[in-house]
Amino acid sequence: QVQLQQWGAGLLKPSETLSLTCAVYGGSFSDFYWSWIRQPPGKGLEWIGEITHSGSTNYNPSLKSRVTISEDTSKNQFSLKLNSVTAADTALYYCRITDWYPATPENFDYWGQGTQVTVSS
Amino acid sequence: FVLTQPPSVSVAPGKTARITCGGNNIGTKSVHWYQQKPGQAPVLVLYYDSDRPSGIPERFSGSNSGNTATLTISRVEAGDEADYYCQVWDSSSDHRVFGGGTKLTVL
Numbered sequence: 001q002v003q004l005q006q007w008g009a010g011l012l013k014p015s016e017t018l019s020l021t022c023a024v025y026g027g028s029f030s031d032f033y034w035s036w037i038r039q040p041p042g043k044g045l046e047w048i049g050e051i052t053h054s055g056s057t058n059y060n061p062s063l064k065s066r067v068t069i070s071e072d073t074s075k076n077q078f079s080l081k082l083n084s085v086t087a088a089d090t091a092l093y094y095c096r097i098t099d100w101y102p103a104t105p106e107n108f109d110y111w112g113q114g115t116q117v118t119v120s121s
Numbered sequence: 122f123v124l125t126q127p128p129s130v131s132v133a134p135g136k137t138a139r140i141t142c143g144g145n146n147i148g149t150k151s152v153h154w155y156q157q158k159p160g161q162a163p164v165l166v167l168y169y170d171s172d173r174p175s176g177i178p179e180r181f182s183g184s185n186s187g188n189t190a191t192l193t194i195s196r197v198e199a200g201d202e203a204d205y206y207c208q209v210w211d212s213s214s215d216h217r218v219f220g221g222g223t224k225l226t227v228l
Contacts (some may be wrong), residue, residue, distance in 0.1 A: 028139070035217075037163075037219075044204075044206060044220075044221050044222040045155070045157075045208075045217060045222070046219065047207050047208070047216065047217040047218065049216070049220055053166065054208075058215045058217075059216065060216050061214050061216060062146065094162055094163075098165075105172060105173065105174050105175045106175040107175075109165045109168075111162040111163065112162070114162060115163065119181070
């Protein structure tokens with residue numbers, strides 16, 4: 001059974017760096033895209049960025065200057081760092097792994113449980 | 122790339138709900154749709170415009186042409202009440218974009 005377990009600091013002060021990690025259990029996902037998505041309280045989804053198994057990254061242009069997504073394939077983990085946070089970065093952060101070219105309509109999209117991050121002085 | 126969804130759609134049980142996602146020439150892109158219920162992570166309900174992941178009822182279907190993609194839910198049930206989001210890949214800047222979301226209310 002595939003599980004994504006995510007963790008990281010939930011309370012930050014302005015200007016600090018947000019750091020979250022997502023561990024993937026239950027299989028090998030070398031063909032998957034590993035991504036981070038966030039959702040501010042009461043608002044919609046915002047795509048942050050993604051990384052492939054080869055290490056190639058894509059980022060939301062509005063966050064690109066502050067975001068780094070990295071992976072540790074040996075541990076089946078990937079991480080998000082967002083620096084210089086402000087109150088506007090307060091959100092529920094999800095990790096996700098997706099095979100965007102699935103051979104079958106099964107078992108190709110998995111989400112973490114979400115981590116609430118609050119930025120407050 | 123901006124995706125525009127109506128903030129809300131209301132439908133009676135057993136009727137058909139249509140949720141639109143507007144974007145410039147969105148018909149040339151592949152659209153993915155998500156359902157999110159309160160307190161839960163989103164669930165992919167359609168991918169590549171109209172394909173359904175395993176476990177998604179056939180009542181969920183999709184189309185995409187011109188400047189509008191549409192998620193259609195037939196024979197709506199109370200359990201379909203949720204927020205729905207569309208998403209595309211913006212090749213001009215290599216990133217994925219979500220629409221603002223539509224709250225589906227089952228009357």
